[in-house]
Amino acid sequence: MAGAFTEEEKKLMSKKVTKNEMLIEFKTILDEMYATAERKNHDYAGNEDPLSNLERSANMGIPPWKGIVIRLGDKYSRLESFCRQGELRVKDESVEDTFMDNANYSILGLILYRKWRKRNNFFINTVSGIDAASTAVNNDDSVIPSAPPGGFIS
Numbered sequence: 665m666a667g668a669f670t671e672e673e674k675k676l677m678s679k680k681v682t683k684n685e686m687l688i689e690f691k692t693i694l695d696e697m698y699a700t701a702e703r704k705n706h707d708y709a710g711n712e713d714p715l716s717n718l719e720r721s722a723n724m725g726i727p728p729w730k731g732i733v734i735r736l737g738d739k740y741s742r743l744e745s746f747c748r749q750g751e752l753r754v755k756d757e758s759v760e761d762t763f764m765d766n767a768n769y770s771i772l773g774l775i776l777y778r779k780w781r782k783r784n785n786f787f788i789n790t791v792s793g794i795d796a797a798s799t800a801v802n803n804d805d806s807v808i809p810s811a812p813p814g815g816f817i818s
Contacts, residue, residue: 681812693767694763696764697764697767697771698767700768701768701771702762703770703816715728715772715775715776715779718731718732718772718776719776721734727739727776728776728779728780728782729773729774729776729777729779729780729801731774732770732772732776733773734765735769736766736769736770739762739766742762743759743762743763743766745759746759746762
C-alpha cells in the first residue's frame, strides 16, 4: 500500500528532537551550504565577479533575482517528482543536493534581489531628485516618494 509506513519507520518518525539537537544540525547544514556555494561559485563565476553567471539573465531582459526564481522552480519540480515517483534517475544529484541547491539559490536570490532594490531605489531617487531618506517602499516593492522639501514641482 502506497504511503504505509513500517513499524521501524513509525518508531523513527515519532522520536522527538531537542531544540539544541535541531540547532546543531541546522548549523551543520549551514556550514555545508557555505562550502557548497564556495565550490560551485569557483566553477561557475570565480572570484572577480562572483554573481556574473547569475546576472546573465539580465542580457535577456530578466532581472537576475527573477532568474533565480526560475532555477528554484526547476529544483522544486525535481523534488516534487521525487515525492510522486519515489526515485531519481539522475544519480549524480541526490535529494539532499537538490534541497541544498534550493537553499543556496534562495540566499543568492535574496542577495540579487537586495542588489536590484538598492539599484532601483538609487535610480528612482536620482532621476526624480528625491532624497533616499524621504522615500518609502510598499510591501509590493513599489516606491512611494514623500514630498521633498519645497514640495513636488508640477
